[in-house]
Amino acid sequence: MTKSNRNLQILNGVTVVMLLISTALVFLYAPLERTMGQVQRIFYFHVSAGWVGMLAFMVTLVLGAVYLRTGNRRWDMIAAASVEIGLVFTVMNAASGSIWARPAWNTWWTWDPRLTTFTIMALIYVAYLMLRQGIEDPERRARFASVYGIVGFVSVPITFFAIRWWRTIHPVVIGEGAGEAQGTFSMTSPMVQVMLFCFATFTLLYFCLLANRLQLETLAQRVEQLKARVMSA
Amino acid sequence: MTQSSSNSEQSSVISEQRLIGSERPTVDWSLFTAYWRTVSAVLWKDLAAEFRSKELITAMVVFSLLVVLVFNFALQLDKLTRESVAAGVLWVTAVFSGTLGLNRSLALEKDRGSLDGLLLAPVDRSALYFGKMLGNWLFMLIVQAVILPVFFVLYNLPVLTPLLLVVIVIGTLGYAGVGTLLASMAVHSRSRDVMLPILLLPVAVPVLVAAVNASTNILAAAPWDEIAPYLNLLAVYDVIFIAVAYMLFDYVVEE
Numbered sequence: 001m002t003k004s005n006r007n008l009q010i011l012n013g014v015t016v017v018m019l020l021i022s023t024a025l026v027f028l029y030a031p032l033e034r035t036m037g038q039v040q041r042i043f044y045f046h047v048s049a050g051w052v053g054m055l056a057f058m059v060t061l062v063l064g065a066v067y068l069r070t071g072n073r074r075w076d077m078i079a080a081a082s083v084e085i086g087l088v089f090t091v092m093n094a095a096s097g098s099i100w101a102r103p104a105w106n107t108w109w110t111w112d113p114r115l116t117t118f119t120i121m122a123l124i125y126v127a128y129l130m131l132r133q134g135i136e137d138p139e140r141r142a143r144f145a146s147v148y149g150i151v152g153f154v155s156v157p158i159t160f161f162a163i164r165w166w167r168t169i170h171p172v173v174i175g176e177g178a179g180e181a182q183g184t185f186s187m188t189s190p191m192v193q194v195m196l197f198c199f200a201t202f203t204l205l206y207f208c209l210l211a212n213r214l215q216l217e218t219l220a221q222r223v224e225q226l227k228a229r230v231m232s233a
Numbered sequence: 234m235t236q237s238s239s240n241s242e243q244s245s246v247i248s249e250q251r252l253i254g255s256e257r258p259t260v261d262w263s264l265f266t267a268y269w270r271t272v273s274a275v276l277w278k279d280l281a282a283e284f285r286s287k288e289l290i291t292a293m294v295v296f297s298l299l300v301v302l303v304f305n306f307a308l309q310l311d312k313l314t315r316e317s318v319a320a321g322v323l324w325v326t327a328v329f330s331g332t333l334g335l336n337r338s339l340a341l342e343k344d345r346g347s348l349d350g351l352l353l354a355p356v357d358r359s360a361l362y363f364g365k366m367l368g369n370w371l372f373m374l375i376v377q378a379v380i381l382p383v384f385f386v387l388y389n390l391p392v393l394t395p396l397l398l399v400v401i402v403i404g405t406l407g408y409a410g411v412g413t414l415l416a417s418m419a420v421h422s423r424s425r426d427v428m429l430p431i432l433l434l435p436v437a438v439p440v441l442v443a444a445v446n447a448s449t450n451i452l453a454a455a456p457w458d459e460i461a462p463y464l465n466l467l468a469v470y471d472v473i474f475i476a477v478a479y480m481l482f483d484y485v486v487e488e
Contacts, residue, residue: 143485
């Protein structure tokens with residue numbers, strides 16, 4: 001096993017262990033919330049997934065800008081991998097939020113600011129991936145993807161503020177809320193600890209998935225090179 | 234960078250400095266006017282080409298009318314509800330026909346190869362962006378000018394208020410601003426016609442939200458406090474995205 005392979009395996013192992021620990025923490029250590037009961041435990045994974053989604057897209061923004069500056073295609077490769085992973089976490093965020101919403105708000109879906117903004121964010125990154133699919137020239141693909149990654153991410157906070165001027169029913173646990181928020185709760189100390197641990201776990205999971213995806217992409221490119229060499233021989 | 238000279242006595246000194254080749258001493262107004270000459274040249278080219286054939290505007294206007302018609306049948310509403318969704322219908326129409334206009338405008342550039350010709354010119358690439366953007370914006374405004382009276386008749390609403398016109402002007406500016414940048418990318422992709430809406434609509438959501446809400450409130454004669462935030466949002470969006478597009482357009486059109 002090569003060195004980089006072994007590092008990757010270690011990273012995978014550590015991630016799995018942390019996921020197990022955080023699951024245990026969420027179900028065993030975190031206290032039971034007074035009004036919502038067990039269903040509140042989704043909150044830890046839901047928020048962490050949302051955080052990782054935003055992190056992934058921030059990474060895409062930065063690396064897109066770096067690619068436009070330097071022209072090194074490796075940055076674009078990481079940016080694309082980041083979008084794929086970010087999209088998965090954003091969908092997880094929406095799904096877990098939806099599952100929580102059914103018992104808490106008695107509806108699967110509602111067009112409140114945060115939900116809507118995250119949906120739009122997901123659509124932007126689906127569009128990003130479709131743009132990549134639609135362009136054949138690799139250099140142009142990387143350039144356009146970087147530009148769209150920047151435009152897309154810049155629009156997310158603006159979208160959020162735009163929609164927020166409507167009344168919101170999404171609970172605001174961290175920071176101030178606007179209007180009536182049903183299902184808000186204030187966090188006790190063990191809850192904060194569990195949430196921070198879940199944040200850390202999911203962030204590690206993101207980097208783990210990113211590393212694996214990059215390795216896959218590197219191998220795929222190597223295969224292409226070998227194929228080209230065989231064809232021309 | 235540039236230092237503006239306030240004293241004409243220094244002009245001889247300054248010209249000496251220019252000969253020596255040290256830092257630029259004055260604001261070179263000729264560059265500034267050259268930039269705007271390019272912008273207006275591109276804009277004039279688009280307008281002139283369009284007014285000869287009128288194909289783009291005709292297509293956009295007819296399409297807008299059809300969309301209004303379809304909405305009329307799709308949303309079978311009583312009078313009161315119809316008035317409350319009128320702003321939404323107006324903006325959906327604007328968005329769809331705007332997409333059409335953007336697509337056609339940039340596809341023509343690419344297919345005729347005129348974009349390559351423009352790129353060869355020794356001008357700042359962003360001037361091309363502004364020229365195209367202003368042209369697209371103007372086309373959208375012309376279409377709106379035709380559609381608004383139709384709305385006035387069909388929905389019996391006070392659509393010709395100045396404030397509503399301001400919203401339409403600012404909203405379409407933001408949409409055309411982002412749309413021009415994204416359309417320049419979309420024309421190179423395989424599924425060209427459908428790629429632009431996919432790219433543009435999620436990013437243009439703030440424009441839609443703010444414009445529809447502002448328009449609804451204006452039509453309902455709501456107090457200024459309810460309209461102002463949306464106007465602010467539109468203005469902020471326009472500034473941010475035109476700046477972003479200005480910075481990124483070079484990367485899109487380089488070969």
